[in-house]
Amino acid sequence: MNKRSGVDWAFDLCNWLFMSLFVLCCIYPFYYILINSVSDPSLAIRGVYLLPVGFTLKTYAKLFVLQDISNAFFISTLRAVLGTVITVFCSSFFAYLVTQRDLILRKWIYRFVVMTMYLNAGLIPWYITMKELGLKNNFLIYIIPGAVGAFFVILIKTYIEQIPPSLAESGMMDGAGHVTLFTRIIFPLSMPIIATVALFTAVAQWNSWVDNLFLVSHPKLQTLQLLLYNYLSQTESLATEASMRMMSQQSNQSYKAAFMITPQSVKMTITMIVTVPILFVYPFLQKYFVKGIMLGAVKG
Template identity: 50%
Template sequence: MIGKQRGSLGERTFDIFNYVFMALFSFICVYPFYYVFIYSISEPRLAQKGVYFWPASLNIDAYVKVFSLNTIPHAFLVSVEKTLLFTILCVYFSAMLSYLFTKHQMPFRRLMYRIVISSMYLNSGLIPWYITMKTYGLRNSFLLYVLPGIINAFYIILIKTYIEQLPSSLEESAQLDGAGFMTVFNKIIFPLSKPIVATVAVYASVGCWNTWIDNYLLVEKANLQTIQVILYGYLNEAQSMTQDLAAMAAHAGAGRQLQFSPETIKMSITVISVLPIILVYPFLQKNFIKGIMLGAVKG
């Protein structure tokens, strides 16, 4: 009886320690973004004195003026479109190639798989990449955001490992019924790979959303500019942007004096660029965790 009491006390102590540790760890992870957000909606003069847990006198003038810029809405749509299209194509074709690599009948299977994996260790550099994209005619093209990264070696490793642990009897029974490669893949393998597909979708969408160097170097057309590059430019020119926005507000004859500073502009831009991709995680969290755990166990 005493041993059980000691054991239960030890378990409770361990649980309490875990809860406290995870709460502190979560706070450390979340607070930087929370700080940026509350700073962005605080009155600039009070925010400069310091904000910690609550906004200092709610003020959203910075957001109002940033979203009033003509380039922001269209660039935001371009970023959403390229992220959605890239994620769908990257997940599908990476999964298809991963499935091919699990087929022993595929000619030169091991050689091709090793060539794909070697791309993770070999990088030609920026200049050859630029020349290649320009030679393929992807300069000033929306396809620049989508085609180059459709096949990803890291995603192939994850999906291939997952597919290999699926029961082979499912595929064999479908083939006996006359199902071909595409039918088996689309109706059996791909649906059963939902956890790892969700994991790869998170990786792909985050990576695509954060990518800006392709737009910065190879796209000059205004209608193809992404939110990342535009906000990057605003971020580097926050001081002049603040003066321009103030002049616009004064010229428009605002009913009150709008209040924003270079710091609040920077914080607002950071929130705008980060928040959309954060919203992806709640929808894929369950399958994301499951896919990571299965991949870890298999590995």
């Protein structure tokens, strides 16, 4: 084996330094928000760089006692969980059905689903349709419209077509129906692409707020994303409200040393509240994600 020359070592060093700098540029903004959100707001105004100053979780505590935020967090979590489960099941079962050659008008049904990715009636027809279906101020508005996704159907259908037909044929010879074949054979074998679809859906459901904005006015059905979006646009008044709550609970003498919430601390804390929960989903699905998206897109 030839010895590595000085040029090779220099190239590797420059490559390592460049990639390290790139990773740092990607990670540091999130890290900055994190250390800012757990710093004392009065000290963080002066600047936070590597470590939190005056470490505290009081900003999180004060935000979570604000009106409706706990209920909104529950609604968003419930939406993300139920929406992901229903979308994964409906999209995967629909994709399985359009792979069956004995399905009447199978190709036309599949083409119609694909066409929905290119044709969009617009916001007003969508609003009227959802309202006529009785989904206004209804929790199901978060679940039903996205139960079957055209893009997900394409990915899962392509993946299922790569599964050896002999497996399904052997099940049919044993008397299994389509539901049994799907739940016992096809679905478990499609776990890589199923995990990919689940990750996409969970992120989309957690971040979505437009349907809440247009079709849900009931405060008990408000999602965390829209609530925090409204808070972000009112950070000055939100910080004042939180501080006034503390003033009313303390004597005038002790208030001078009280913990104060600033608009900057509100923004940083809200960003972390919205971002962190969905980040915990990815590690559980990572081993399936890359394999699923690659295999499911080979023929797509």
